[in-house]
Amino acid sequence: MLHRYKLLISYDGTHYAGWQNQPHDVTIQSLIENALSSILKEKIHIFGAGRTDSGVHALAQVAHFTLAQPLPLKEQRLFAALNGLLPHDIRILDVKEVSPLFHAQKSATRKIYHYHLWLQRPISPFYRLYRHYPYEKINLEILKQAAACFTGTKDFTTFANSSQEGSASKNAVRTIFRLDVVEQEGGVRLEFEGNGFLYKMVRNIVGTLLDVASGKRSLDEIERLFLAKDRRLASMAAPARGLFLVNVDYPENLLNSPYAKK
Amino acid sequence: MLHRYKLLISYDGTHYAGWQNQPHDVTIQSLIENALSSILKEKIHIFGAGRTDSGVHALAQVAHFTLAQPLPLKEQRLFAALNGLLPHDIRILDVKEVSPLFHAQKSATRKIYHYHLWLQRPISPFYRLYRHYPYEKINLEILKQAAACFTGTKDFTTFANSSQEGSASKNAVRTIFRLDVVEQEGGVRLEFEGNGFLYKMVRNIVGTLLDVASGKRSLDEIERLFLAKDRRLASMAAPARGLFLVNVDYPENLLNSPYAKK
Numbered sequence: 001m002l003h004r005y006k007l008l009i010s011y012d013g014t015h016y017a018g019w020q021n022q023p024h025d026v027t028i029q030s031l032i033e034n035a036l037s038s039i040l041k042e043k044i045h046i047f048g049a050g051r052t053d054s055g056v057h058a059l060a061q062v063a064h065f066t067l068a069q070p071l072p073l074k075e076q077r078l079f080a081a082l083n084g085l086l087p088h089d090i091r092i093l094d095v096k097e098v099s100p101l102f103h104a105q106k107s108a109t110r111k112i113y114h115y116h117l118w119l120q121r122p123i124s125p126f127y128r129l130y131r132h133y134p135y136e137k138i139n140l141e142i143l144k145q146a147a148a149c150f151t152g153t154k155d156f157t158t159f160a161n162s163s164q165e166g167s168a169s170k171n172a173v174r175t176i177f178r179l180d181v182v183e184q185e186g187g188v189r190l191e192f193e194g195n196g197f198l199y200k201m202v203r204n205i206v207g208t209l210l211d212v213a214s215g216k217r218s219l220d221e222i223e224r225l226f227l228a229k230d231r232r233l234a235s236m237a238a239p240a241r242g243l244f245l246v247n248v249d250y251p252e253n254l255l256n257s258p259y260a261k262k
Numbered sequence: 263m264l265h266r267y268k269l270l271i272s273y274d275g276t277h278y279a280g281w282q283n284q285p286h287d288v289t290i291q292s293l294i295e296n297a298l299s300s301i302l303k304e305k306i307h308i309f310g311a312g313r314t315d316s317g318v319h320a321l322a323q324v325a326h327f328t329l330a331q332p333l334p335l336k337e338q339r340l341f342a343a344l345n346g347l348l349p350h351d352i353r354i355l356d357v358k359e360v361s362p363l364f365h366a367q368k369s370a371t372r373k374i375y376h377y378h379l380w381l382q383r384p385i386s387p388f389y390r391l392y393r394h395y396p397y398e399k400i401n402l403e404i405l406k407q408a409a410a411c412f413t414g415t416k417d418f419t420t421f422a423n424s425s426q427e428g429s430a431s432k433n434a435v436r437t438i439f440r441l442d443v444v445e446q447e448g449g450v451r452l453e454f455e456g457n458g459f460l461y462k463m464v465r466n467i468v469g470t471l472l473d474v475a476s477g478k479r480s481l482d483e484i485e486r487l488f489l490a491k492d493r494r495l496a497s498m499a500a501p502a503r504g505l506f507l508v509n510v511d512y513p514e515n516l517l518n519s520p521y522a523k524k
Binding site: 010011012057083088089090092093122124125128130 | 353387
């Protein structure tokens with residue numbers, strides 16, 4: 001019987017080449033796999049809920065791995081041992097056995113990303129790695145109106161890059177349930193909640209929102225961008241440093257282990 | 263007529279050998295002096311309100327410099343030019359002409375320092391450079407009782423290191439108006455407000471508070487420590503990373519330039 005374990009992970013993405021394993025770079029996935037393999041004394045492969053790019057942060061990334069036998073130590077012990085081996089900018093928040101049918105990416109039903117903007121001068125030294133600080137003056141009223149154009153079920157082809165493997169999703173229809181502009185210290189955060197996000201979709205949308213809110217593009221252009229289905233027409237992606245993966249939701253029944261004592 | 267200018271400065275102290283110039287290290291003072299000297303085309307020396315140690319941060323450090331002539335450019339322009347030259351972990355928040363009698367250190371009447379503790383497991387990756395996370399379990403009730411023992415006007419000899427130049431203040435009597443334990447995300451912050459602080463005094467007090475709140479020392483020992491006037495009896499200084507210089511107050515009349523138009 002297979003045993004599947006869910007990891008909850010927080011990381012500062014500043015110093016890494018993103019989540020996903022790369023041939024010549026240090027990634028968050030590779031460091032966690034190395035730590036797990038070293039503790040469990042077998043080669044462990046983990047699957048993440050979302051492949052965050054270089055410089056993107058996570059408050060609660062989710063990943064899973066599978067063992068042919070039950071974990072040879074308590075989940076709490078694995079949690080402490082992993083944090084003992086990992087650098088301090090990557091922290092395991094939780095380890096939990098789940099259903100063997102659980103898949104960190106494929107089972108996800110809802111994700112939340114936050115994109116943080118610092119709109120004062122100068123940028124706080126303490127937020128320099130965690131906020132985008134656009135040089136243009138941003139009109140918050142127009143930013144809110146522009147954000148409202150992105151909610152609902154739409155074809156996001158214009159706002160998706162093809163991934164590094166060239167495997168752009170054929171179906172680019174996604175639903176954004178909520179895109180809220182929330183004021184906070186130094187500026188605002190954009191809260192994206194959706195059923196799924198295409199490669200670079202959040203950063204491409206933020207880039208376009210900022211062009212509209214700074215007056216470089218008009219509000220009406222957004223509708224035309226959706227209809228054109230052409231990535232070359234959207235604005236440049238906003239920088240990675242402002243983006244945080246905040247939450248991933250799963251169906252309740254997949255979050256329980258079938259081996260758990262009743 | 264001399265012209266004196268007050269700088270308000272925020273910095274992340276992680277990567278610096280503290281505020282004060284050192285022969286072989288990069289310090290915050292030296293970087294700001296270099297930037298000022300380069301813009302004003304003369305050798306500028308600045309005086310800081312407090313010499314923060316390596317790894318200590320500042321939300322609002324104050325410094326001053328003096329010119330024989332009025333500033334050859336607008337204060338707003340100098341502000342922008344300095345931030346253009348300085349690294350992003352040091353930001354000038356304000357430049358303002360003040361009274362020629364103003365002195366960043368000697369005129370200060372009141373200072374606020376915050377010391378931040380993370381008391382959960384694990385430490386958040388985003389706070390790893392800005393919080394101390396003690397390994398011992400901290401009893402918050404005892405921490406508050408211990409903190410109350412440090413307020414008032416006392417001789418803080420036991421809690422002061424002699425400075426690097428060996429010039430320990432002869433008079434170690436200081437007044438702490440307030441030492442509050444304030445709950446915040448992940449733990450608490452200790453808010454110190456006083457008329458002045460001796461070298462390493464805040465970190466030495468925090469080290470002693472943590473020893474008491476973790477049960478290594480008893481509450482009654484604090485009174486005996488004050489009476490002994492012996493630095494060797496107090497606990498080890500708490501780490502630099504948790505400490506922030508938050509505010510420095512001055513008499514109102516020194517904050518105005520005598521040359522300002524009425």
